[in-house]
Amino acid sequence: MGLTEKEAAERLRTEGENVFGESRKAVPVKIFLGQFKDVMVMILLAATVVSVLLGEITDAVTIILIVLLNAILGFVQEYRTEHTLEALRSMTSPTAKCWRDGKLTEIDAAKLVTGDIIELEAGDRIPADGVVLKAAGFFTDESILTGESTAVGKTAGDTTDRDNSLNKPNIVYCGASATKGTCRAEIIATGKNTQMGRISEMLTDIDSEATPLQKRLAELGKIVAIICLVVCAAVFGAGVLRGENAFDMLMTGITIAIAAIPEGLPATVTIALALAVSRMLKQKALVNKLHSVETLGCTSVICSDKTGTITENKMTVTELSTVSENYGFSGMGYRVSGAVTKGDNIAVNPMTEKALTEALRCGVVCSTAEISAHEAPKSRNRGTLAGKGEWKVTGDPTEAALLIAAAKAGITRESLSGSCRVIEEYPFDSETRFMAVHCQWGSEKRIYFKGAEEVLLPRCSQYMDENGKASPMTAAVRRELEERAADMSDKALRVLALAVCTSENFDPDRGNLVFLGFAGMTDPPREEAKTAIRKCASASVKTVMITGDHKNTAVAVAKKAGLLKGGKAITGAELDKLTDEELDRDIGKYTVFARVEPVHKLRIVKSFKRRGEIVTMTGDGVNDAPAVKEADVGVAMGVTGTDVTKQAADVILMDDNLATLVNAVEQGRCVYANIRKFVRYLLSCNIGEVLTMFLGMIMGMPVVLLPVQILLVNLVTDGLPAVALGMEQPESDIMSRPPRRSGEGFFAGGLMWKIVIRGIFIGLSTLASFTTVMRMGGSVEACRTAALITLVVSQLIHVFECRSERKSIFRMNPFGNMKLVGAAFLSVAALAAAVMIPQLQLVFSTVTPDMVQLLAALGFSFAVPVLANLMHNS
Known part of the structure; x- marks a missing residue:
């Protein structure tokens, strides 16, 4: 199975290593000499030469010391930033589990070649683009490439497929993370030929521009140079008219002109x-390029990524709907504290809510994720959990969200271990679109199901009522549940159906499931992001959201974050129908750009710039990198950001928080x-x-x-x-003035x-x-x-x-x-x-x-x- 070492070595010679091309490291001497390109510095150097010629050695020494101090300060800042960025660069997978000479060995990912067969499991970083040969419940997080925050299921399809276009279910992509399951894949593209490599190559087509401050200082330098010439000529002319020696007056004029230079x-x-x-x-904002600090100050448009910047990038169950009741869950993200309520925020004891309890048990059993806390959380009364900090989460974010919701109701894997023993697990499959767990529950056997609402609800012939009893599923109840699921989807909640079967021999086609409930979850907006967006509005800075997510999801998040006031939403497909002239004319109407690809992001930034806006673009994935580099100020995420994006950025947000960016603008x-x-x-x-x-x-x-x-x-x-x-x-009102x-x-x-x-x-x-x-x-x-x-x-x-x-x-x-x-x-x-x-x-x-x-x-x-x-x- 796989290649031999000899075959791999031969292909490595012809294809090259599986790397994107090393970024040119800045040479210290080059960084230092670059500090002397400024117009003002050149004028000062000229003044030094003149001072030496005039015998004013003290003046010359003073000026040269000031110039050197300036150069050293700039050098230290840039050189330190280079080293800090080196510490942050950790994008590509360092190793890969690969079949060589019929044996599964761990090799340096840079040595992978096309034809290699690799094994992947949850937690792995995919080292190159590959076609799926075999998969078992395998999901990947491709948000760095597509902006999609939801994990994508992968299945074996045409194993001879060599087209590594995005959004294909039988292709795994370099840089994506495996979130669940196992997979065997054959490498079809490495290095610059991967999707990530192609996007990184786009960066070379974007030229660096002088920042507004550099332009202003160059303008100032020219004005100072003109003043020096005018002063010199005026002194010389006045002296000659008074009958003074022409050479003495020329020297005096030059001396006074040098005094005019603000050294x-x-x-x-x-x-x-x-x-x-x-x-x-x-x-928490690391500046890569010194002059970009000031450019932030004249930002008029912030193009922000959604996932992790405006939102927390932590799936959270906010609603759970049974046939008899709707329940709410407080405590956003992975925060330990939270409570379960119903109706008009009425506290509940989950143990008395039979259908709710069974639905949450189902969510815990149908989960391979793990959650843990530094300190054991305390439950003052059932349905309310108190604790500091956040849960530490491993595994699929959706399953972790169900575990956290259940923990708020006092239901944990540990609390179920005494009465529930797993017999067999049927992983989520992209064809069946559900997961099932067969378990021994006391003296009886049950099969718990978790999956898509449109798949499981039609298979439910009964539902659990408020007393925990199975009741027949009538047409009216089914219609009501379908409407409820649609309402939850309209609120941009991801809806999962939870069900159970007490029959040992379940036949999916017979449909003898008992409906337990719908879990509605969302990636909540950061509270700090809401404040930051309001602060931007008061400072006349337009904030727009650019995301690969679905339009409805993006709009719902934008509304919650306070972004959609008076603005419209548009998709990448709709953008494709507009000419550049039409886009430039109408782009000010939009505050949400959904379902966009890298080329769309780049086009959006260019359009804003053509309108005379100073654009700041945030991003974390490779798909963001070209737009990040094109923007006047490119901002990368320090936590979730990829190596390519960090290298393209001017500023790196160490906490991935939009509020940090707004502070940087200030x-x-x-x-x-x-x-x-x-x-x-x-x-x-x-x-x-x-x-x-x-x-x-x-x-x-x-x-x-x-x-x-x-x-x-x-x-x-x-x-x-x-x-x-x-x-x-x-000054106190600095963020209430327009840029x-x-x-x-x-x-x-x-x-x-x-x-x-x-x-x-x-x-x-x-x-x-x-x-x-x-x-x-x-x-x-x-x-x-x-x-x-x-x-x-x-x-x-x-x-x-x-x-x-x-x-x-x-x-x-x-x-x-x-x-x-x-x-x-x-x-x-x-x-x-x-x-x-x-x-x-x-x-x-x-x-x-x-x-x-x-x-x-x-x-x-x-x-x-x-x-x-x-x-x-x-």
């Missing part, structure tokens, strides 16, 4: 992003707001410095500030305060106007301080010292103004950002040391100001925010 900006942006990444990791908005804040701060300050030097020279004054004093200003104002500003917490438009410029909302006006105020106040002390008879050193104090203090006051674009400094809590308070204190201390300590006075050419000079310098510093606030309120 702290790249490092501060990187630090702000890295801090956001750290905060997001604590909130952090992204906060990051962009903070970047705008310190860009405003740094540019305003640099404009103030340039104007101080430029206007002083135009007015024929002595050099207002010496180069070493300008360096001191940059050290105490551009460093710690700007970084601390990047740590500002999100910014994709084409919106960095300086939108009048930011450039604020920067220029504030820079002019800082420059004029510094010049006013210099001239005032000069008129008081102060020395040139005293004038420069006063100007230095005014320039630094006015900038430190301005950093507090930059904490909000909507509130003035007088309407904000000054201690709302204690890191900023600390940074400002250190900067003031450094300024005081440079002005007061004799040794530092020699270095920075300063003198100790007298009280009048100090008050004048501080007065001009505080005049700036007062004037700015008056203008703001006018």
